[in-house]
Amino acid sequence: MPKKAYVRTKPHLNIGTMGHVDHGKTTLTAAITKVLSERGTGTFVPFDRIDRAPEEAQRGITINIAHVEYETDTRHYAHVDMPGHADFIKNMVTGAAQLDGAILVVSALDGVMPQTAEHVLLARQVGVDHIVVALNKADAGDAELTDLVELEVRELLERHGYPGSDVPVVRVSGLRALEGDPRWAGAVQGLLDAVDTYVPTPERYVDAPFLLPVENVLTITGRGTVVTGAVERGTVRVGDRVEVLGAGAGTVVTGVETFGKPMESAQAGDNVALLLRGVARDAVRRGHVVAAPGSVIPRRRFTARVHLPAAREGGRGTPVADGYRPQFHLRTADVVGTIRLGGASVARPGETVTMTVELGREVPLEPGLGFAVREGGRTVGAGTVLEVLD
Ligand SMILES: Nc1nc2c(ncn2[C@@H]2O[C@H](COP(=O)(O)OP(=O)(O)OP(=O)(O)O)[C@@H](O)[C@H]2O)c(=O)[nH]1
Ligand SMILES: [Mg+2]
Numbered sequence: 001m002p003k004k005a006y007v008r009t010k011p012h013l014n015i016g017t018m019g020h021v022d023h024g025k026t027t028l029t030a031a032i033t034k035v036l037s038e039r040g041t042g043t044f045v046p047f048d049r050i051d052r053a054p055e056e057a058q059r060g061i062t063i064n065i066a067h068v069e070y071e072t073d074t075r076h077y078a079h080v081d082m083p084g085h086a087d088f089i090k091n092m093v094t095g096a097a098q099l100d101g102a103i104l105v106v107s108a109l110d111g112v113m114p115q116t117a118e119h120v121l122l123a124r125q126v127g128v129d130h131i132v133v134a135l136n137k138a139d140a141g142d143a144e145l146t147d148l149v150e151l152e153v154r155e156l157l158e159r160h161g162y163p164g165s166d167v168p169v170v171r172v173s174g175l176r177a178l179e180g181d182p183r184w185a186g187a188v189q190g191l192l193d194a195v196d197t198y199v200p201t202p203e204r205y206v207d208a209p210f211l212l213p214v215e216n217v218l219t220i221t222g223r224g225t226v227v228t229g230a231v232e233r234g235t236v237r238v239g240d241r242v243e244v245l246g247a248g249a250g251t252v253v254t255g256v257e258t259f260g261k262p263m264e265s266a267q268a269g270d271n272v273a274l275l276l277r278g279v280a281r282d283a284v285r286r287g288h289v290v291a292a293p294g295s296v297i298p299r300r301r302f303t304a305r306v307h308l309p310a311a312r313e314g315g316r317g318t319p320v321a322d323g324y325r326p327q328f329h330l331r332t333a334d335v336v337g338t339i340r341l342g343g344a345s346v347a348r349p350g351e352t353v354t355m356t357v358e359l360g361r362e363v364p365l366e367p368g369l370g371f372a373v374r375e376g377g378r379t380v381g382a383g384t385v386l387e388v389l390d
Contacts, residue, residue: 006261010071011201012269014098014230016080017134018123019105020113024136026050028105028174028188029081033068035177035188042070047178050081067271069259072196078230078259078271098230098269099123101130101199103191104153108141108171111149112156118314118379124160125307125382126370130199131157132168134191139173139184146171168194204268209295210234210242211364212274213331214288219281223255227290228273229332234292236274237265244279245298245364246288246333252277287333289364298362299388303354306373306383310350316380319346326375328359334374336360354386 017025029050036042045068068079080099102123106116123131133153138146150169158164170191176184215229227244236242236253243250255275256263266272274290289296309315320326322345328337340356347353365388373381 004261006258006263010074010076012076012078013100013199013201014078014080014269014271015101015103015195015199016099017103017105018119020107020110020115023105023107023110023113023116024174025105026081027178028103028134028136028172029068029079031174031177031188032079032192033070034180035185035192036070036072038185041072067259072192074196075201098232099128100202100269101132101195102128103134103195104131105134105136106149106153107137108135108146108149109137112152114314116153117156117312118309120156120160120162121307121309121313122372122379122382124162125372125384131162132191132194132198133157133170134174135169135171136174138171138187139176168198170194202269205233206235206267208233208268209292210236210240211289211291211296212236212272213333214284214286214290215332216286217281217284218273220275224275224277225279225281225284226255226273226275227284229271231266231268231270231272232331233268235265235267236272241293242276242290243293244276244284244288244290245296246285247279247283249279249283250293251279287331287335287363289331291364296364296366299365299390300359300362301356301389302365303356303386303389304371304383305352305354305386306347306381307352308347308349308381309379314379315349316375316378317349319348320380321346326373326380328357329372329374330363330365330369333363335363356389
């Protein structure tokens with residue numbers, strides 16, 4: 001039986017939960033789907049379906065195991081719940097998740113923790129302009145302490161260039177809402193209303209040449225190789241010619257799906273799976289880019305402005321010197337690179353500096369592209385490409 005096609009009736013946005021470990025991101029994600037399923041605009045996704053490890057996609061094209069899909073009265077959302085900190089860095093910081101807005105989950109019991117601060121810093125750096133705060137575990141916190149946590153979060157946001165006093169802060173209990181408590185289900189609905197109204201519908205670059213950073217690669221028996229990810233710009237439809245940069249292959253798109261539903265065409269902002277004709281499974285990997293032929297040229301060298309978070313924000317304790325070789329996370333790619341600081345001999349945590357970077361291999365680069373700098377499992381910098389060099 002043919003699968004029901006995806007029909008675009010409302011604006012589509014990508015959002016996600018971020019925040020410190022154990023503050024309740026996955027519980028809240030499950031609670032959101034529960035509240036919306038009761039209103040008839042979503043399908044309930046239980047906690048253990050969100051939090052599980054990826055498995056072989058045998059039932060068809062799946063997007064990303066941590067994605068859930070739902071609708072409010074006015075919008076269609078793809079919501080990514082990143083299981084753990086490393087995944088957050090990969091998906092969000094590198095722009096793979098392409099969040100139009102984020103729900104910052106902060107436990108009312110614990111307040112701002114190191115990863116809360118790190119996620120806010122990185123969200124700012126990669127251009128997530130709108131954050132809504134879920135003060136979670138409000139069922140268990142005392143009101144006075146929760147007030148203090150709220151102040152602390154607003155102050156953190158202000159310090160990173162967000163309008164701290166205007167950002168909606170909603171007290172919720174993901175756990176109680178998930179258990180069906182009407183009061184807390186109402187609070188989760190209030191959070192969604194805040195997201196609907198506070199996060200603007202983004203302008204999509206649908207007229208630009210097509211580009212999709214590859215997040216995952218799957219094989220579907222009898223159909224071929226599938227790549228998944230969020231369309232960064234342009235549109236793509238079945239029959240389009242594309243090239244896989246990194247793999248150096250030209251190919252034709254033979255299928256486009258979103259959340260298991262076939263689409264006639266996908267556009268910037270959509271989370272999709274593309275079936276590619278005649279591309280071997282091992283010829284394409286996460287970090288490659290699928291693009292309109294000739295529209296991007298991979299390069300190795302660029303200048304950039306990079307912020308090095310202070311140690312208290314999760315950054316390094318010591319300065320970096322000329323010749324430093326960390327990992328650069330650009331879109332979904334993870335590449336080693338060497339930095340040159342020019343006149344300055346060292347750059348200290350807490351500073352924002354200009355540098356030249358030479359990557360270990362070519363990747364598609366362009367001015368304005370955001371990236372993260374990582375070393376030993378820690379984010380030591382967040383930057384923006386200024387100029388691409390040859
Ligand atoms: N009292 C209370 N506990 C909660 C609430 N939300 C989550 N918890 C508990 O907090 C713990 C962590 O919840 P998770 O949803 O797994 O947190 P997480 O942020 O997804 O954690 P990681 O993915 O490991 O970073 C679990 O034991 C939850 O039951 C809440 O609203 N109230
Ligand atoms: Mg989780």
